[in-house]
Amino acid sequence: MTSTLRRRPAQxxxxxxxxxxxxECALLLDEVGYEALTTxxxxxxxxVPIGTFYQFFHDKQGLVRALARRxxxxxxxxxxxxxPLADLGHWTDLVDLAIDEFVDMKRTTPGFAVVDFGEVLTAxxxxxxxxxxxxxxxxxxxxxxxxERLRALTLELLDAPVGPGLDTALLVAVExxxxxxxxxxxxDPGGAPELIAECKLLVRRYLADHLx
Amino acid sequence: MTSTLRRRPAQxxxxxxxxxxxxECALLLDEVGYEALTTxxxxxxxxVPIGTFYQFFHDKQGLVRALARRxxxxxxxxxxxxxPLADLGHWTDLVDLAIDEFVDMKRTTPGFAVVDFGEVLTAxxxxxxxxxxxxxxxxxxxxxxxxERLRALTLELLDAPVGPGLDTALLVAVExxxxxxxxxxxxDPGGAPELIAECKLLVRRYLADHLx
DNA sequence: ACTGCTACGCGAGTAAGGCTCATGTTAACT
DNA sequence: AGTTAACATGAGCCTTACTCGCGTAGCAGT
Numbered sequence: 001m002t003s004t005l006r007r008r009p010a011q012x013x014x015x016x017x018x019x020x021x022x023x024e025c026a027l028l029l030d031e032v033g034y035e036a037l038t039t040x041x042x043x044x045x046x047x048v049p050i051g052t053f054y055q056f057f058h059d060k061q062g063l064v065r066a067l068a069r070r071x072x073x074x075x076x077x078x079x080x081x082x083x084p085l086a087d088l089g090h091w092t093d094l095v096d097l098a099i100d101e102f103v104d105m106k107r108t109t110p111g112f113a114v115v116d117f118g119e120v121l122t123a124x125x126x127x128x129x130x131x132x133x134x135x136x137x138x139x140x141x142x143x144x145x146x147x148e149r150l151r152a153l154t155l156e157l158l159d160a161p162v163g164p165g166l167d168t169a170l171l172v173a174v175e176x177x178x179x180x181x182x183x184x185x186x187x188d189p190g191g192a193p194e195l196i197a198e199c200k201l202l203v204r205r206y207l208a209d210h211l212x
Numbered sequence: 213m214t215s216t217l218r219r220r221p222a223q224x225x226x227x228x229x230x231x232x233x234x235x236e237c238a239l240l241l242d243e244v245g246y247e248a249l250t251t252x253x254x255x256x257x258x259x260v261p262i263g264t265f266y267q268f269f270h271d272k273q274g275l276v277r278a279l280a281r282r283x284x285x286x287x288x289x290x291x292x293x294x295x296p297l298a299d300l301g302h303w304t305d306l307v308d309l310a311i312d313e314f315v316d317m318k319r320t321t322p323g324f325a326v327v328d329f330g331e332v333l334t335a336x337x338x339x340x341x342x343x344x345x346x347x348x349x350x351x352x353x354x355x356x357x358x359x360e361r362l363r364a365l366t367l368e369l370l371d372a373p374v375g376p377g378l379d380t381a382l383l384v385a386v387e388x389x390x391x392x393x394x395x396x397x398x399x400d401p402g403g404a405p406e407l408i409a410e411c412k413l414l415v416r417r418y419l420a421d422h423l424x
Numbered sequence: 425a426c427t428g429c430t431a432c433g434c435g436a437g438t439a440a441g442g443c444t445c446a447t448g449t450t451a452a453c454t
Numbered sequence: 455a456g457t458t459a460a461c462a463t464g465a466g467c468c469t470t471a472c473t474c475g476c477g478t479a480g481c482a483g484t
Binding site: 061119168169172176182186194195198201202205206209 | 245246247273331353355380381383384387388390391392394395398406407410411413414417418420421
Binding site: 219223263264 | 432433434435
C-alpha cells in the first residue's frame with residue numbers, strides 16, 4: 001500500500017473535494033452507521049461524481065481509513081497544542097489530558113463516535129498459513145502511530161531514562177484506552193463519566209510499572 | 213429483539229442446519245474476513261437453501277451475532293470446566309486462566325480470530341439526538357455477559373466482601389483484555405507472547421484496586 | 425383413504441450497492 | 455494551432471442482501 005489514497009489531490013479544487021467527501025462521510029457515519037454507509041450517497045452529498053470518488057479512494061474501506069487518518073492528525077494536533085498551556089506536573093497529567101481530549105472529540109467531531117482512529121475492520125487475513133510474524137511497526141496501524149507520538153512526548157517531558165518496554169506498554173495503553181472509551185460511549189452517548197474515570201485509572205495503574 | 217434468531221429451530225434437522233451454517237460462517241470468516249463474507253456462500257457450503265437461511269437469521273449481522281453468541285457460551289463452558297481442575301490460590305490465577313483460555317480459542321476455534329464474542333459492529337445509532345443514557349445491562353452486550361459471569365465466579369472463589377464498583381471494574385477489564393488480545397493477534401497470528409503477558413499485567417494491576 | 429389445514433422448505437427474482445471504463449473535457453507545452 | 459497527457463464523468467455491469475409466493479410434508483378429523 002503506497003498511500004491510503006489512490007491519487008493524491010494536487011490542485012486546490014481536488015483537495016477541497018476530498019475534504020468534502022471526508023466531511024460527508026463523517027456525517028453519514030453518525031446518521032446511518034458504518035454498514036449502511038454508501039459510496040454513492042457520500043459522493044452525492046459532496047457533489048462529486050462517483051467516478052471521481054474512485055479516483056481518490058480505492059474503495060469504501062479506503063474512504064473510512066482516510067477519515068480515521070484525518071482524525072488521527074486532528075487528535076495529535078490538539079494534544080500538541082494543549083500541552084504547552086497545561087500544567088503537567090506528572091506524567092499522569094498527560095494521560096488525563098490525552099483522554100480528555102479524546103472524549104471531547106467523541107462529543108464534538110462528526111463521525112468520531114463511530115470511526116475514531118483505531119482499526120476499522122480486520123483485514124481478510126489471506127490463506128490460513130500466513131507469514132508467521134509481522135512486526136508491529138510494519139502494519140502502520142493508527143494506534144501504533146499514536147503510541148509512538150505519545151512516547152516521544154513523554155520522553156520530552158520526562159528526561160528520565162525509560163526502560164525499553166515503554167514502546168509496547170504505550171501501545172497496550174492506547175489500545176486499552178480506545179476500547180474502554182468506546183464502551184463508555186456505547187453505554188452513554190455523552191460518555192459515561194464513571195467509565196471514563198475508570199479508564200484513566202486503568203492506564204495510570206498499568207503505566208506506573210513503566211514510568212517513575 | 214426477542215432473540216438473536218428469527219425462528220428457533222425446533223426439530224433435530226433444523227438444529228443441525230443452524231449449527232452447520234454457523235460452522236461454515238466461522239470457516240469463511242477465517243478465509244475471507246468479515247467484509248467479504250456472503251450469506252449465499254455460507255448457505256451454499258452448509259447445503260442450505262438461501263430462503264431457509266433467512267428463516268433463521270434476520271440478516272448477515274444476525275448470523276455473525278449468533279456465532280459470537282455461540283463463542284461466548286463455549287468460552288464460559290471452558291472456563292467453568294477448568295476451574296475445578298486448576299489450583300487457584302489467588303484471584304490473579306483466575307485472570308491468567310481466563311486469558312489463557314481465550315488465547316487458546318483464538319488459536320484453535322475457527323473464526324474466533326475474526327469474531328470472538330465482543331461487539332462486531334456498532335449499530336446505526338439512529339437520529340443524532342437519541343435517548344440520553346441507556347443502562348449497560350439493557351444492551352445485553354456479550355462482554356457484559358462475560359463480566360457478569362466472571363463476577364459470579366470471583367465472588368464464589370473469594371467469599372470476601374467486595375465493593376460495589378466490581379461490576380464496572382470487571383466490565384472494563386474484559387473490554388480492555390479483548391482489545392489488547394486482538395492487538396496481540398494482529399501483530400502475530402500465533403499471538404505475540406509479550407503482548408499477552410502485558411495484557412495479564414494490565415488487568416492484574418487494575419483489578420488490584422478492587423480486589424484483595 | 426381422503427380431505428382440509430398449517431407450518432415449513434425453497435430458489436427465482438428484485439432492489440440496491442460497489443466499482444469500472446469508454447468517452448468527453450481541460451491543461452500544458454511546443 | 456496542434457499534440458499529448460492528465461483529469462472528469464456517469465451509464466452500466468456484476469454481485470449481494472433479502473423477499474415472496476408457490477410447493478410440499480406432516481397431521482387431525484372423519
